[in-house]
Amino acid sequence: MICSISTGKCGLSWLDRLRSTKGFPTADGLDLDHFLSTNNPNSDSNSTESSQSDEKRVGENRKEISSNRNGDDDGDSEWFGIMSNVLSDLFNMGGEPDRSRKKKSSRKQTNPRICLVSTAAAAAAVEEEEERSSVGCERKDENASAENANASNAVDRGGGGGGSGCDNEEEEEGELDNGGGERELFGFSRNEVTVIDTSCVEWKFEKLVYRKRNVWKVREKKGKSKIIGRKRRKGGGCDGSADVKKKMKVSNSEENGGGRGGECVSPSKHVSLLC
Amino acid sequence: MAPMRGLKKRKKLDKKNEGNASASGSSEKEGSVDWWHDFCQRINGFQSPSKGLDKYKSVFKISRNTFNYICSLVEENMMVKTGGISFSNGKNLSFQDQVAIALRRLSSGESLMTIGDSCGLHHSTVSQVTWRFVEALEERGLQHLQWPSSETEMTEIKSKFEKMRGLPNCCGVIDTTHIMMCLPTSDQTSNVWLDREKNHSMVLQAIVDPEMRFRDIVIGWPGKMEDWLIFQSSSFNKLCDEGERLNGKNIELSEGSEIREYIIGDSGYPLLPYLMTPYQGKELPELRAEFNRRLSATQMVAQRALARLKDMWKIIQGVMWRPDKHKLPRIILVCCLLHNIVIDLEDDLQDEMPLSYAHDSGYRQQVCEAMDIKGVCLRDALSHYLSGKLPP
Numbered sequence: 001m002i003c004s005i006s007t008g009k010c011g012l013s014w015l016d017r018l019r020s021t022k023g024f025p026t027a028d029g030l031d032l033d034h035f036l037s038t039n040n041p042n043s044d045s046n047s048t049e050s051s052q053s054d055e056k057r058v059g060e061n062r063k064e065i066s067s068n069r070n071g072d073d074d075g076d077s078e079w080f081g082i083m084s085n086v087l088s089d090l091f092n093m094g095g096e097p098d099r100s101r102k103k104k105s106s107r108k109q110t111n112p113r114i115c116l117v118s119t120a121a122a123a124a125a126v127e128e129e130e131e132r133s134s135v136g137c138e139r140k141d142e143n144a145s146a147e148n149a150n151a152s153n154a155v156d157r158g159g160g161g162g163g164s165g166c167d168n169e170e171e172e173e174g175e176l177d178n179g180g181g182e183r184e185l186f187g188f189s190r191n192e193v194t195v196i197d198t199s200c201v202e203w204k205f206e207k208l209v210y211r212k213r214n215v216w217k218v219r220e221k222k223g224k225s226k227i228i229g230r231k232r233r234k235g236g237g238c239d240g241s242a243d244v245k246k247k248m249k250v251s252n253s254e255e256n257g258g259g260r261g262g263e264c265v266s267p268s269k270h271v272s273l274l275c
Numbered sequence: 276m277a278p279m280r281g282l283k284k285r286k287k288l289d290k291k292n293e294g295n296a297s298a299s300g301s302s303e304k305e306g307s308v309d310w311w312h313d314f315c316q317r318i319n320g321f322q323s324p325s326k327g328l329d330k331y332k333s334v335f336k337i338s339r340n341t342f343n344y345i346c347s348l349v350e351e352n353m354m355v356k357t358g359g360i361s362f363s364n365g366k367n368l369s370f371q372d373q374v375a376i377a378l379r380r381l382s383s384g385e386s387l388m389t390i391g392d393s394c395g396l397h398h399s400t401v402s403q404v405t406w407r408f409v410e411a412l413e414e415r416g417l418q419h420l421q422w423p424s425s426e427t428e429m430t431e432i433k434s435k436f437e438k439m440r441g442l443p444n445c446c447g448v449i450d451t452t453h454i455m456m457c458l459p460t461s462d463q464t465s466n467v468w469l470d471r472e473k474n475h476s477m478v479l480q481a482i483v484d485p486e487m488r489f490r491d492i493v494i495g496w497p498g499k500m501e502d503w504l505i506f507q508s509s510s511f512n513k514l515c516d517e518g519e520r521l522n523g524k525n526i527e528l529s530e531g532s533e534i535r536e537y538i539i540g541d542s543g544y545p546l547l548p549y550l551m552t553p554y555q556g557k558e559l560p561e562l563r564a565e566f567n568r569r570l571s572a573t574q575m576v577a578q579r580a581l582a583r584l585k586d587m588w589k590i591i592q593g594v595m596w597r598p599d600k601h602k603l604p605r606i607i608l609v610c611c612l613l614h615n616i617v618i619d620l621e622d623d624l625q626d627e628m629p630l631s632y633a634h635d636s637g638y639r640q641q642v643c644e645a646m647d648i649k650g651v652c653l654r655d656a657l658s659h660y661l662s663g664k665l666p667p
Binding site: 189191192193194195196197198199200203204206209211216218 | 413417420421422463464466467491492493494495496497499500504508509510511514520600601602604605607608
């Protein structure tokens, strides 16, 4: 209330006093255009218009500035340019921004989308999602070597290595933002296992076993990756056995054939083998 | 070294081993007899060597000849670093002492502390010696666990299987057992080892020949993985699927009907052209019921093999206290190798072993309904063939 009272001492309002303390004209010549064109802060200018009108004028002024740039070059145009940029930044005018001062775009997306990486890893991840959502999901042989490197790296980062007698399982609940391969393993528990298979030339090897409910993924420590099985929980018997049936592709040619060269696809076709 | 099977080979081997033992043992002249005398004196609670030869078998569960052969296998590897291992009284362990202690540990399943106390050793020494033996045998003894490499050998196997219950062209029996472990239940990292019977376990899958010899094993997968999944991830399955294994001659069952080479398994496995499983369901037609009976009777050989494995090498019989899960598969492998060596050397002791069938007590039968149409056809043909043939 006190501030709103006009003192009448000097015949100046609070706005005028403010302008005078800042070196701006108080009574006449308040027009910003005039102020800028004369390059004289003390020149007569007088304005009580709202900021909206100011913005409009500044916008108009910027047009003038841009036209002046192509015209006679002098020190004034440079000054105008600086001022107009400052003002446009201050008032966020809708005009065309100066290319020399292009504002940095935000690193955050205004409308976040799923990032689709066009790699084998992403393809494998998508396939897996599709398979998971499909009815007959049992297991499949995926060849996602590109993904495996990422996954292995992730594992190495998170795992802390083996060697000890302790189990190296951990829930990968943290952010895995280094690629599709890691994203694919989100929520999987991880175990390092040593497997001996005497039919394999390299009969002893270490594997990384990822498990999420009934989905198992096996990765070689050196980077190969394969899904060895997936099944859906169904009541009774071998879990997911019905899915195995569905997944099996059957050819009835050579029913009693020797098994070589037949088209019969056993479940093993959908299982990644370890060697 | 090639696998040694048969009496003639065994005798040759024994002669060779006698030479090895005398050359490398701690007691040169009398060889292992004197060593046994010394060893008995060191072990608390054991009787004098006069009664010792029989005691020898009860301690190690293998004959002297087999012991000597095992020593000859691992000698080179174990002798590389012999220093620094001694009894509590300061006397160094001989190479045979080390083998004996390792065998005792594997066969008795007693704790490191118990064995250490009975032998006058620190428990860490027992552990060290056992692991050294395991490393040596897994490297030197793997030829005792191989898929038949020659047609002659396979023909012999198939013939023996057919003599059992009439299954023609059968090459092996597959079965699975669980090696149980005691893991902290509060630790979520143990979950993957928790099997369907709520035990923490590691799975051993074995394919067995008619003489209970392991021909193919897969060890190390967590107990939560089902039998069929482990089979499908095995190299054996891959090789069969690619026609590189079980690819021998077909046998003509009847006119226009042939059967390829195959193995048999229980209902926990999928029915495949190279893996015959029983018919499922109750009140089966006689034809199918008879097939199941023959299949089940033939399968007993695998159950007996696994039961004997655990009975003879008791370290994998009980519940292991928080084992190193990277080392455990190697210990199991060595037990399987020892099991095969006893068979290959025709150790008399194997005949004295009880014929038990219980290797996985408390585990219910799994059921896998997956089947391949070719497998269905072959099974039907086989059951028809068997229905018209009396058991031998």
